[in-house]
Amino acid sequence: xxxxxxxxxxxxxxxxxxxxxxxxxxxxxxxxxxxxxxxxxxxxxxxxxxxxxxxxxxxxxxxxxxxxxxxxxxxxxxxxxxxxxxxxxxxxxxxxxxxxxxxxxxxxxxxxxxxxxxxxxxxxxxxxxxxxxxxxxxxxxxxxxxxxxxxxxxxxxxxxxxxxxxxxxxxxxxxxxxxxxxxxxxxxxxxxxxxxxxxxxxxxxxxxxxxxxxxxxxxxxxxxxxxxxxxxxxxxxxxxxxxxxxxxxxxxxxxxxxxxxxxxxxxxxxxxxxxxxxxxxxxxxxxxxxxxxxxxxxxxxxxxxxxxxxxxxxxxxxxxxxxxxxxxxxxxxxxxxxxxxxxxxxxxxxxxxxxxxxxxxxxxxxxxxxxxxxxxxxxxxxxxxxxxxxxxxxxxxxxxxxxxxxxxxxxxxxxxxxxxxxxxxxxxxxxxxxxxxxxxxxxxxxxxxxxxxxxxxxxxxxxxxxxxxxxxxxxxxxxxxxxxxxxxxxxxxxxxxxxxxxxx
Amino acid sequence: xxxxxxxxxxxxxxxxxxxxxxxxxxxxxxxxxxxxxxxxxxxxxxxxxxxxxxxxxxxxxxxxxxxxxxxxxxxxxxxxxxxxxxxxxxxxxxxxxxxxxxxxxxxxxxxxxxxxxxxxxxxxxxxxxxxxxxxxxxxxxxxxxxxxxxxxxxxxxxxxxxxxxxxxxxxxxxxxxxxxxxxxxxxxxxxxxxxxxxxxxxxxxxxxxxxxxxxxxxxxxxxxxxxxxxxxxxxxxxxxxxx
Numbered sequence: 001x002x003x004x005x006x007x008x009x010x011x012x013x014x015x016x017x018x019x020x021x022x023x024x025x026x027x028x029x030x031x032x033x034x035x036x037x038x039x040x041x042x043x044x045x046x047x048x049x050x051x052x053x054x055x056x057x058x059x060x061x062x063x064x065x066x067x068x069x070x071x072x073x074x075x076x077x078x079x080x081x082x083x084x085x086x087x088x089x090x091x092x093x094x095x096x097x098x099x100x101x102x103x104x105x106x107x108x109x110x111x112x113x114x115x116x117x118x119x120x121x122x123x124x125x126x127x128x129x130x131x132x133x134x135x136x137x138x139x140x141x142x143x144x145x146x147x148x149x150x151x152x153x154x155x156x157x158x159x160x161x162x163x164x165x166x167x168x169x170x171x172x173x174x175x176x177x178x179x180x181x182x183x184x185x186x187x188x189x190x191x192x193x194x195x196x197x198x199x200x201x202x203x204x205x206x207x208x209x210x211x212x213x214x215x216x217x218x219x220x221x222x223x224x225x226x227x228x229x230x231x232x233x234x235x236x237x238x239x240x241x242x243x244x245x246x247x248x249x250x251x252x253x254x255x256x257x258x259x260x261x262x263x264x265x266x267x268x269x270x271x272x273x274x275x276x277x278x279x280x281x282x283x284x285x286x287x288x289x290x291x292x293x294x295x296x297x298x299x300x301x302x303x304x305x306x307x308x309x310x311x312x313x314x315x316x317x318x319x320x321x322x323x324x325x326x327x328x329x330x331x332x333x334x335x336x337x338x339x340x341x342x343x344x345x346x347x348x349x350x351x352x353x354x355x356x357x358x359x360x361x362x363x364x365x366x367x368x369x370x371x372x373x374x375x376x377x378x379x380x381x382x383x384x385x386x387x388x389x390x391x392x393x394x395x396x397x398x399x400x401x402x403x404x405x406x407x408x409x410x411x412x413x414x415x416x417x418x419x420x421x422x423x424x425x426x427x428x429x430x431x432x433x434x435x436x437x438x439x440x441x442x443x444x445x446x447x448x449x450x451x452x453x454x455x456x457x458x459x460x461x462x463x464x465x466x467x468x469x470x471x472x473x474x475x476x477x478x479x480x481x482x483x484x485x486x487x488x489x490x491x492x493x494x495x496x497x498x499x500x501x502x503x504x
Numbered sequence: 505x506x507x508x509x510x511x512x513x514x515x516x517x518x519x520x521x522x523x524x525x526x527x528x529x530x531x532x533x534x535x536x537x538x539x540x541x542x543x544x545x546x547x548x549x550x551x552x553x554x555x556x557x558x559x560x561x562x563x564x565x566x567x568x569x570x571x572x573x574x575x576x577x578x579x580x581x582x583x584x585x586x587x588x589x590x591x592x593x594x595x596x597x598x599x600x601x602x603x604x605x606x607x608x609x610x611x612x613x614x615x616x617x618x619x620x621x622x623x624x625x626x627x628x629x630x631x632x633x634x635x636x637x638x639x640x641x642x643x644x645x646x647x648x649x650x651x652x653x654x655x656x657x658x659x660x661x662x663x664x665x666x667x668x669x670x671x672x673x674x675x676x677x678x679x680x681x682x683x684x685x686x687x688x689x690x691x692x693x694x695x696x697x698x699x700x701x702x703x704x705x706x707x708x709x710x711x712x713x714x715x716x717x718x719x720x721x722x723x724x725x726x727x728x729x730x731x732x733x734x735x736x737x738x739x740x741x742x743x744x745x746x747x
Binding site: 343345352359370377378384421 | 554555556557558559560561563564606607615616617618619620621622627628629630631632633634638641642645646648649650651660661711712713715716717718719720723
């Protein structure tokens with residue numbers, strides 16, 4: 001985008017594989033590169049071999065989104081009805097006029113339009129023809145090029161038609177086969193292609209070939225998928241006076257929720273999560289994203305969730321501004337089994353979990369996930385919200401909104417077979433053990449049950465990471481029957497460190 | 505809707521969903537292997553003296569019960585369909601824990617739960633309060649919530665002298681909450697401590713080292729309980745002295 005002098009030269013965007021030393025492929029080409037015989041999917045090595053002057057560019061998703069947004073902004077000044085056919089292509093619907101008869105000066109473009117790239121305009125009687133003419137226009141790099149009559153597409157190369165509408169071919173090998181067949185027949189232009197009878201094309205080639213025939217002859221009229229900008233559900237307020245109490249803050253948030261929920265209801269949406277941002281007087285901010293277990297537009301449960309969260313928050317300074325943003329989603333459409341029990345009130349349970357988190361601390365509650373290792377007592381405590389992720393997946397696996405479809409937790413390690421689960425002592429109690437020369441425990445000298453061991457079983461040796469000096473570990477476990485006590489597990493870390501790990 | 509069509513509708517539903525129309529006892533009790541029926545909406549105390557092994561088998565059974573199948577009969581399934589008033593200590597009684605789709609919550613003030621020893625088949629939430637007082641507060645919140653059928657409160661490794669500092673009014677308050685919400689609370693204690701519990705049992709087991717190499721599922725049959733009021737005075741005194 002920053003080097004317009006390169007635009008007439010062959011340019012190509014490569015995939016990310018180039019950075020990882022993997023095979024990089026061409027993902028996008030400009031017309032000059034296409035004329036050199038290149039096509040998307042080609043490896044960069046082959047592309048460079050066919051076109052030594054080819055310039056390879058890395059992908060720039062942020063830049064592409066910016067350009068698309070500016071293009072939409074420009075298109076909206078010309079017509080309210082538009083279709084975002086591709087990130088770089090917009091089809092406008094001009095009502096009441098024949099597009100093919102619209103001269104260029106009626107486009108009313110501002111001299112300095114916001115899109116920093118050359119634009120190509122084309123008009124035709126059908127959207128697909130206009131798309132074809134725009135993609136194959138040779139008026140480059142100058143902007144504001146003229147509208148092209150539909151009849152001129154007959155002289156265009158046939159491969160332009162095939163590549164412009166390649167998305168109709170699934171799998172992509174169909175496109176290559178069709179291209180090869182038409183080349184064998186000696187067809188080079190669109191005019192030669194459309195001179196063939198449509199019925200014969202359908203019979204001898206694939207249905208997409210007949211579709212391309214309809215597109216090229218202008219007999220296929222399709223409706224535009226109108227672009228509607230994504231709705232933002234956000235409320236922001238800069239306060240004239242700083243807020244120091246929670247009640248005042250909740251009053252404002254309640255008003256925000258009323259407004260947002262009514263807007264969501266108007267579009268048949270519910271909030272999947274609420275983003276609360278507080279701006280403090282000392283230039284700091286607090287931002288939190290609160291997930292709604294059972295999305296609803298009912299204000300009271302949502303306010304309760306925010307209230308529970310803010311109660312546990314200590315503000316460093318008075319609040320001078322606040323923002324509330326709702327992430328919309330479709331309401332849950334799964335019809336739960338009448339005879340299957342689920343949480344009666346998920347929002348209430350989420351509220352209870354928040355209260356438990358505030359009471360016990362986030363580190364002291366959750367769902368344990370054992371690690372895939374032989375080392376004893378290795379696990380991670382997943383946050384309580386993971387319960388809802390699993391429940392929601394089981395209730396509605398076809399949830400259309402991908403934001404709510406939480407990633408399933410990784411498969412846990414298979415449990416070490418143990419008939420009676422251990423009740424662990426954390427931390428393990430260090431004990432003095434009288435042992436034989438072969439390190440067999442015979443008696444405990446101290447600890448909760450001192451005395452001779454009534455029975456022992458073992459040793460069960462475990463070790464790991466032997467290949468790394470700083471992380472290698474080794475442990476020897478014994479199952480014992482304590483003196484006047486229960487079954488227990490003793491462990492020895494060589495050479496002489498004994499611990500009571502727990503009771504069975 | 506006319507009376508005739510309503511009865512026909514009921515008959516059709518009964519024919520199409522026979523499992524749902526079987527007699528359920530989960531409205532009254534939950535059944536766990538080795539235990540008599542746990543009354544719903546109440547506190548049950550299970551005394552597990554420190555010298556007794558095997559209390560964790562109960563947790564294992566609750567966590568690892570297979571989910572109910574669509575056509576499982578009440579006599580062979582563990583799930584929503586619970587057996588009726590069968591003998592609680594019959595060795596072949598099928599276990600019927602609370603619905604396995606709902607999370608099981610374990611309040612573990614002694615931080616003794618070993619996640620690596622279980623393969624849960626149901627959602628599970630583990631709470632690790634620092635002390636017994638916070639454990640009761642957590643139990644209070646969960647009982648008020650009312651979404652869960654069963655809570656486990658594992659106080660077995662807490663010294664009884666510490667637990668005796670908990671006023672009995674706290675337990676009575678928890679009992680009232682359980683009755684109101686319909687949630688059952690199973691408390692594992694090292695000694696008889698909860699006078700407010702309508703159902704109080706003492707766990708008896710005789711596991712040896714040889715049992716550690718057996719299949720876990722078979723070991724639950726070795727669990728035996730006895731109601732606390734059936735213990736002789738001497739046995740009660742021994743339990744209290746040991747604590």
